[in-house]
Amino acid sequence: MAPKHDDEVAEAVRTPAQLDGSRYDVVVVGTGSAGKPLASELAKAGLRVLAVERHRVGGECAYVACVPSKSMLLAARRHRASGSPSFAEAVALRDKIVWHRSDHKAVEGMLEAGVELVRASAAFSPGAVQLDGTATVRWSRALVIATGADAVIPKIDGLQQDAAGIWTSDQALSSDELPPRLAILGGGPIGCELAEVYASFGSQVTLLEAAPTLLPREQPWLGEAMAQALRRLGVDVRTSTELTAVQPGLVLQTAQGEIAAERLLVAIGKRPLTEGLENLELGEKGELLVDARMRVRANGGEALADVFAIGDVTALNPYTHGANYQARVVADELLGRGRDADHSGTPRVVYTDPTVFAVGETERTAADQGLRTVSARFDVTGTTRAAVEAVEQADDRPASLELIADASSGVLLGAAAIGPEADSWAAELALAVRARITVQALADQPHAFPSWAEAIGSPAQELAARLRTA
Numbered sequence: 001m002a003p004k005h006d007d008e009v010a011e012a013v014r015t016p017a018q019l020d021g022s023r024y025d026v027v028v029v030g031t032g033s034a035g036k037p038l039a040s041e042l043a044k045a046g047l048r049v050l051a052v053e054r055h056r057v058g059g060e061c062a063y064v065a066c067v068p069s070k071s072m073l074l075a076a077r078r079h080r081a082s083g084s085p086s087f088a089e090a091v092a093l094r095d096k097i098v099w100h101r102s103d104h105k106a107v108e109g110m111l112e113a114g115v116e117l118v119r120a121s122a123a124f125s126p127g128a129v130q131l132d133g134t135a136t137v138r139w140s141r142a143l144v145i146a147t148g149a150d151a152v153i154p155k156i157d158g159l160q161q162d163a164a165g166i167w168t169s170d171q172a173l174s175s176d177e178l179p180p181r182l183a184i185l186g187g188g189p190i191g192c193e194l195a196e197v198y199a200s201f202g203s204q205v206t207l208l209e210a211a212p213t214l215l216p217r218e219q220p221w222l223g224e225a226m227a228q229a230l231r232r233l234g235v236d237v238r239t240s241t242e243l244t245a246v247q248p249g250l251v252l253q254t255a256q257g258e259i260a261a262e263r264l265l266v267a268i269g270k271r272p273l274t275e276g277l278e279n280l281e282l283g284e285k286g287e288l289l290v291d292a293r294m295r296v297r298a299n300g301g302e303a304l305a306d307v308f309a310i311g312d313v314t315a316l317n318p319y320t321h322g323a324n325y326q327a328r329v330v331a332d333e334l335l336g337r338g339r340d341a342d343h344s345g346t347p348r349v350v351y352t353d354p355t356v357f358a359v360g361e362t363e364r365t366a367a368d369q370g371l372r373t374v375s376a377r378f379d380v381t382g383t384t385r386a387a388v389e390a391v392e393q394a395d396d397r398p399a400s401l402e403l404i405a406d407a408s409s410g411v412l413l414g415a416a417a418i419g420p421e422a423d424s425w426a427a428e429l430a431l432a433v434r435a436r437i438t439v440q441a442l443a444d445q446p447h448a449f450p451s452w453a454e455a456i457g458s459p460a461q462e463l464a465a466r467l468r469t470a
């Protein structure tokens, strides 16, 4: 029977001592976007499942990552348009939507699904999991490692996580402070999204990126368009810039000069959490390496039959939808309908205004695999929808779409877009990449008039014509 009242919910969460010596069908360590849906699905299917969580049930997404950042981006957009909400009002809305960072609802949901839940820090040993170092549990079917990743703090003179003024996104998205001057280290998704938020509410934002363009894993023009969009909001975007030291008083030193700030937000990526897993094979970023069914590899490369890893700890598509997908792959495997994972159609979105959407290969990653590509770009401001919405060239907001196809077969290998709501109208390109649709088929596909998706037709037709005459 599912618990109904707060006290019953709290009581239903186990302590390590209550579980010592227990055996479960499946033990899931970590209850974020990966572990929580997996544990719930397996328990609903009748398996005896233990989920181990040392912090908040639900992981980072709902409390200090995706949800609060999207809430602040929406508030920032409204603030730019009408002056409302204020920063304080935006923070109040943000905190309401993240349940004031209480995991009560998530705990209740997991218990209702039939998962047994223990609050403890898990450590791993062959065949067993230690809970807070005081109790041991075992599994008969599977151990699933879904421990996520932590913000990286680089080794730079004067820069320590606990130094005055240093934020990671966890702190920025939990704070009610609007720093007059905010420096952001790293021009990836976090850096770009939070630069837009703080600049919109009036902070003087300096964004430092070591690579020559923002979002350096994407097509370079996309990073340049992002920089243009942020500069329109007053962000001082500095690419090819290395932070060399942080002086007391938060004075940042770079080869190009000093920057003073009240806060420094460090957003240079994440490190998978794999403590106690030294007997497993780790990749370049410290991630757990997995096979196509998400089984982890031991040292020597052999996949272990009963140990799986999902979510950010694998560094494979480190997004909530990537974690959810990997959870489904493992659930299917354990419920007797196993299939290999196909990560090729996972979208990469940055929810700035305009929004960035990318999927599949870039020209560089395709070339690294020896693939010959053709690509075509289309100015999305040329669509009728753009005219209707008065997003004109004079508006200066970048809106563009590029398709990248295999030069011999015409199969769509990748797409990159920036524009209003690009996460929605370009979404069909994710399925197209995964389904290995050709640009000829995309060119033939009618798109609703006057939708933003009409933008897809033009570059697809251009590529189809070029491949016909090649």
Ligand SMILES: Cc1cc2nc3c(=O)[nH]c(=O)nc-3n(C[C@H](O)[C@H](O)[C@H](O)COP(=O)(O)OP(=O)(O)OC[C@H]3O[C@@H](n4cnc5c(N)ncnc54)[C@H](O)[C@@H]3O)c2cc1C
Residues within 6 Å of the ligand: 029, 030, 031, 032, 033, 034, 035, 052, 053, 054, 055, 056, 057, 058, 059, 060, 061, 064, 065, 066, 067, 069, 070, 120, 121, 122, 123, 146, 147, 148, 149, 169, 190, 273, 310, 311, 312, 313, 317, 318, 319, 320, 321, 322, 323, 351
């Ligand atoms: C600021 C920000 C914004 C983001 N925005 C988006 C977005 O808009 N869209 C998107 O798709 N993705 C976004 N992401 C990425 C997304 O949040 C992650 O990819 C996703 O939440 C990863 O889920 P996970 O389950 O792998 O890890 P987590 O959510 O981190 O969960 C791992 C859990 O494991 C627990 N744990 C770790 N070690 C142990 C241990 N030894 N014992 C017990 N418990 C342990 C942790 O406490 C944690 O609760 C964003 C990330 C950030 C930082």
Ligand SMILES: NC(=O)c1ccc[n+]([C@@H]2O[C@H](COP(=O)([O-])OP(=O)(O)OC[C@H]3O[C@@H](n4cnc5c(N)ncnc54)[C@H](O)[C@@H]3O)[C@@H](O)[C@H]2O)c1
Residues within 6 Å of the ligand: 154, 185, 186, 187, 188, 189, 190, 191, 193, 208, 209, 210, 211, 214, 215, 216, 241, 242, 243, 266, 267, 268, 269, 270, 318, 319, 348, 349, 350, 351
């Ligand atoms: N919309 C989304 O889906 C979304 C939003 C935010 C975060 N996330 C996820 O959260 C994770 C962390 O995001 P992130 O932006 O921190 O990581 P990231 O790795 O995506 O980007 C980090 C950026 O910092 C730069 N960098 C690295 N070292 C540097 C240095 N010393 N000085 C200056 N720049 C440096 C890198 O070149 C890169 O551009 C990622 O997995 C990301 O996908 C996703």
